[in-house]
Amino acid sequence: MAPNDSAETNGTAARRPAGRRRAARYIVPVAVAGVAAATIGLVPALASSGDPDLPKITAQELIEKIAASDTEQFSGTVKISTDLGIPSMGGLAGSFLSGAAGGGDGGKGGSSADPQSKLTELASGTHTLRVAADGPDRQRLSVLDQASEYSLIHNGDEVWAYDSGSNEVYHADGKGKAPHGKAPHGKAPHGKEQAAPEGVPTTPKALAEEALKAADGTTSVTVDGTARVAGRDAYRLVLKPEQKGSTVGSVTVAVDAENGVPLKFTLQPSSGGKAVVDAGFTSVDFGKPAASSFDFTPPKGAKVTEADDAEAKAKAHEKPRGDLGKLKDAEGVGAPTIIGKGWNSIAEFKTPGGAALPSKASKDVPAEAQQFLDALGDKVTGKFGSGTVFKTRLINALMTDDGRVYVGAVTKDALVAAANAG
Structure with missing residues (x-):
């Protein structure tokens, strides 16, 4: 096991101030669940199966290893689970999550396949994801449920989303055209681009980057030994707020010792108990995914909603509200x-x-x-x-x-x- 080593952050590693961009995510109390969905994201990975012996590394070196990672190709399975402590109230909490994301407009131009509403479901419960990426222009994310599957595919200038449960398709294309006028893909797991909407982290890498942005001189950062995650050797990077008053107790990131890719992300609350977020790969392959992984043709009989049409219909149905x-x-x-x-x-x-x-x-x-x-x-x-x-x-x-x-x-x-x- 690699010995512990610590380094106080001084604003030089992988961050920019938590200013206007992050502040824009804060909506209102009614949408607190949606805020949390945009701030966090994913969950339980495989338990470690023995701590590997790895060369010594400092916290600063490990942060730099994450920042320097240029891995653009991978595929695998991610287990995600979140526990925000929000009462279900018969599914009402889920409806607030959907509303906070801007989707789910009761059929007035919307689609059950709209990623802006669908991916906020990751903010509660446990989910299994299949993910694949081949550079900045091709990514695929599938959310697997017991009776259905939801897939989000980015291939070049096109974004497709498909909900097998409702047999509905959401489509956006044409150099920047995308759901709700946003770019067709948010920041990618490795600093590139991906199909997920902005503000919805979908891999341990994206979650780790969000956490490191907060490490701006207010955080203790240490290397706390090693772990085995998804069959890979990894270092454990631990971030702990030094300020009093935060609800975050600690963030632990398991970082692939070979290529610097975060494999697992765990956020423990300062109040103790079960992790709020525990996300990680259960299997991962850093080879080139098959090109067919990013192909999509709407199934026969599926309802297809175009992004531009959905936006126009939604505006047409707007009316004064209380x-x-x-x-x-x-x-x-x-x-x-x-x-x-x-x-x-x-x-x-x-x-x-x-x-x-x-x-x-x-x-x-x-x-x-x-x-x-x-x-x-x-x-x-x-x-x-x-x-x-x-x-x-x-x-x-x-x-x-x-x-x-x-x-x-x-x-x-x-x-x-x-x-x-x-």
Whole structure:
């Protein structure tokens, strides 16, 4: 087993400030689950089968090894599991996840195969993924369920998504045309491009990069021995926030000793217990995948939805909404103010028109939805006045009664302190 070695981060390794890009993901308490989905991602890999003897390496050298990895071809299976501690309420939580992603519009121009809504399902439960990549222009991701399969394929200028359960296809093509006007593929596992929507990490590599961005002088980074993951020798890189008030206890990344590719990602909450995120390869091959892996032809009888048509139909069905609708649109009210730094970053913004959380009296929220909100929320008071903290095991949000929102991977006390200071 390689001896431990540590290095305090100083802002030089694989990051940029957690500024406007990350802040833009913070929506509102109703969409806390969606925020968490964009912040984290995947889960349980194979247990280690003995610790291999590997040459000594420092934490800084291992971070540099990840950053320098140029592996563009691979295929394999990933096990993912997330436990945010969100009550199911008969599947209502899943509906909030879908709504937060902008999909699932009740058939008004939408498609069950739309990746913006479909991939947010990875934010809860346990899933098995098949993944493959051949450079920046070809990737495939399949989510395997007991009775169905969902596939997302990027091949050149085209993106195809297929939901076998509903026999629906979603298609985007033409040099940048993609669902919801976004680029047809988000940041790839190895700094290239992939088929997943922006903000939805789908491999241990993507998750590790998100974690390393937070290692900006507020983090202890150590090499904590070695492991065997998916039959590969790996080093264990451990990141721990040095600041008090973060809901993140530690992040452990198993890094392939040969090529620097993260093979497994585990996020432990500061509150203890089961991992919030535990994602990793159960099998992996770094050879060139077969070209046929990225071919797709819509099955006979499948309903095909074009991205441009879906967007036009969705706009045609838009209509004024009540307070709950205004809250869901809150990310369009301008750039939030970022309070603090590193793991303790908190995004502050105001809801449209200073709207507060809908109450039972407003009759704007269905009874089940109100039950869901009540289950997540704790009433709090302070110098700022009063409000409600909506909590998960990772992301928490405070919404004040005068329409201010504070969101971050921090504790309830940290949110109240930020509101008091504001």
